[in-house]
Amino acid sequence: MANTKADVLDMFHELSELTILEEGDPASFRVRAYESAARAVDAYAGDITVLTAAKLQALEGIGKSSAAKIRELFDTGKVQKLEDLRKKHPPAIVALLNVPGLGPKAVNRLRKELGVENMDDLRRVIGEHKLRDLKGFGQKSEDKLAHSLERMAKQGTHGRTPISVALPLAERVLATIKAVPGVRQAAYCGSLRRFSETIGDLDFLVAADDATQVMDTVIGLPMVDQVLGRGDTKTSVLTRRGLQIDVRVVKEEELGAALMYFTGSKAHNVKMRQRALARGLTLNEYALTEIATGKVVAAKTEEEVYAALGLPWIPPHLREDTGEIELAEQNALPGLVPRILGDFHVHTTVSGDGKSSLEDTVAAARARGVKVLVITEHAEGTVSGVKREVLVEQRARIEAMQRELGDSMVLLHGVELNIGPAGELDYDAEFRAGFDFCLASIHDHFDLPREAQTQRVVTAMRDPSVRMIGHLTARMIGARPGVDLDFEAIFAAAEETGTALEINGGLPRLDLPVDVVRRGRERNIDFVLSSDAHHTSELDRVENAAKVAEKAWLPVDKIVNTWEPERLAAWARR
Numbered sequence: 001m002a003n004t005k006a007d008v009l010d011m012f013h014e015l016s017e018l019t020i021l022e023e024g025d026p027a028s029f030r031v032r033a034y035e036s037a038a039r040a041v042d043a044y045a046g047d048i049t050v051l052t053a054a055k056l057q058a059l060e061g062i063g064k065s066s067a068a069k070i071r072e073l074f075d076t077g078k079v080q081k082l083e084d085l086r087k088k089h090p091p092a093i094v095a096l097l098n099v100p101g102l103g104p105k106a107v108n109r110l111r112k113e114l115g116v117e118n119m120d121d122l123r124r125v126i127g128e129h130k131l132r133d134l135k136g137f138g139q140k141s142e143d144k145l146a147h148s149l150e151r152m153a154k155q156g157t158h159g160r161t162p163i164s165v166a167l168p169l170a171e172r173v174l175a176t177i178k179a180v181p182g183v184r185q186a187a188y189c190g191s192l193r194r195f196s197e198t199i200g201d202l203d204f205l206v207a208a209d210d211a212t213q214v215m216d217t218v219i220g221l222p223m224v225d226q227v228l229g230r231g232d233t234k235t236s237v238l239t240r241r242g243l244q245i246d247v248r249v250v251k252e253e254e255l256g257a258a259l260m261y262f263t264g265s266k267a268h269n270v271k272m273r274q275r276a277l278a279r280g281l282t283l284n285e286y287a288l289t290e291i292a293t294g295k296v297v298a299a300k301t302e303e304e305v306y307a308a309l310g311l312p313w314i315p316p317h318l319r320e321d322t323g324e325i326e327l328a329e330q331n332a333l334p335g336l337v338p339r340i341l342g343d344f345h346v347h348t349t350v351s352g353d354g355k356s357s358l359e360d361t362v363a364a365a366r367a368r369g370v371k372v373l374v375i376t377e378h379a380e381g382t383v384s385g386v387k388r389e390v391l392v393e394q395r396a397r398i399e400a401m402q403r404e405l406g407d408s409m410v411l412l413h414g415v416e417l418n419i420g421p422a423g424e425l426d427y428d429a430e431f432r433a434g435f436d437f438c439l440a441s442i443h444d445h446f447d448l449p450r451e452a453q454t455q456r457v458v459t460a461m462r463d464p465s466v467r468m469i470g471h472l473t474a475r476m477i478g479a480r481p482g483v484d485l486d487f488e489a490i491f492a493a494a495e496e497t498g499t500a501l502e503i504n505g506g507l508p509r510l511d512l513p514v515d516v517v518r519r520g521r522e523r524n525i526d527f528v529l530s531s532d533a534h535h536t537s538e539l540d541r542v543e544n545a546a547k548v549a550e551k552a553w554l555p556v557d558k559i560v561n562t563w564e565p566e567r568l569a570a571w572a573r574r
Contacts, residue, residue, distance in 0.1 A: 162478035352384030381418030423459025505545030
């Protein structure tokens with residue numbers, strides 16, 4: 001199967017990751033070259049697959065070596081350099097880089113001197129206290145790593161794939177399957193369809209005229225490393241990154257029942273089967289049928305199955321057996337977010353990590369129907385931060401753009417402040433007061449004890465300039481556990497100060513987590529859905545934040561972005 005632009009980006013991402021391990025340096029020349037090439041490929045609007053090596057080199061950011069690798073991938077289906085690195089650094093070794101406190105040099109030393117080849121080995125050598133006598137580590141490092149592993153275990157992400165990795169991959173696979181001739185319908189299901197933070201494996205259901213062609217396509221996917229099994233109706237494969245993909249082909253008239261069954265959750269399905277039995281019916285992955293006669297009552301669509309059981313259709317991301325069936329029975333399911341009219345956390349190229357210009361960002365937001373847009377560059381306290389003179393210049397540009405926009409959009413000048421370890425903020429109070437909107441976020445000092453972490457956030461909330469706290473826990477799903485916080489104290493401070501809490505829609509974050517939103521939904525707190533976009537293509541991440549709010553049953557009137565534009569703008573400027 002032909003490789004695509006997405007496969008090139010995957011290649012450079014993996015090359016960067018494995019080269020960091022190989023050379024022990026995240027900023028080595030090769031790593032930066034791969035990252036630069038990936039940015040160039042991502043930005044190229046044409047068909048990258050038809051470019052010669054010479055034309056690839058003509059693109060800014062792609063050198064001779066990177067161009068050769070792109071052509072090698074397209075011409076042969078693989079890249080030898082990547083194959084060699086994969087053999088030296090298997091996925092279990094790469095996973096160690098996700099442990100807070102372990103860099104590439106440390107991983108290589110642990111591997112060489114203590115035989116650490118996976119997470120279990122790391123736990124073992126820590127338990128045996130072998131790190132405290134190892135040069136460059138010591139007891140303090142050993143204790144910190146033990147704490148990191150404990151926090152990762154509580155997060156429950158070990159051995160699972162973060163949604164930020166699983167969802168884009170699933171969408172690529174789904175698009176490929178849908179393009180197969182004779183495929184009538186296809187969908188991913190399982191925990192991904194329920195919008196879970198981490199995924200055990202990827203499940204796909206396909207209604208097709210020819211199952212053989214579907215299975216051939218799945219086995220031929222460029223990311224497939226191993227075929228675990230192939231049958232007439234089910235094929236299982238393993239990707240090069242260790243993620244299992246299961247594809248089932250079903251009859252079109254059974255797709256609804258199958259989709260419901262394979263979406264889950266298990267507890268939700270159990271209750272639905274019990275509901276069926278109480279009505280003289282049986283429910284499985286094929287159909288809802290009468291027990292007495294075997295007559296099929298419903299099967300083709302999920303809506304038909306739910307309706308036959310006396311329920312409205314329940315959105316997949318609500319199917320966690322947290323009371324949704326009981327509420328559906330009363331027609332009292334929590335409302336879905338009807339519209340999102342504002343985005344209060346957006347970066348442009350002024351931030352060191354931004355990738356779209358102010359003009360492009362505003363145009364893209366208008367196209368999405370955004371009525372209130374706040375530009376919030378990183379303040380100077382972060383790696384990608386901005387000096388005050390640059391922000392003053394941007395403010396003038398934003399004011400000029402607002403005059404051009406007229407009543408079509410409210411464009412505000414904001415900033416994302418960094419919360420220091422004692423709650424200190426960037427710039428001075430007078431300069432902060434000059435912004436239309438300030439949000440404040442944690443970007444460092446993740447290992448402070450609970451009392452100190454909580455106090456730094458509360459201190460920031462009490463600053464008159466701070467309107468919202470961004471990505472409160474500072475977690476990165478599957479890579480960095482959230483900071484240890486007393487959420488009740490945070491909620492109390494939010495009520496006291498009127499500070500809103502962000503639900504960040506970036507898939508690596510999804511922060512606030514669902515369980516925290518659930519705990520705060522009864523409090524007198526405003527919540528804000530945001531994209532935290534660094535590129536125009538990321539503005540739609542605010543929809544991910546909406547799903548988090550919906551999973552948590554957050555009342556719509558507590559979500560600032562859903563308010564009328566006039567109220568929204570007044571709230572932001574307050």
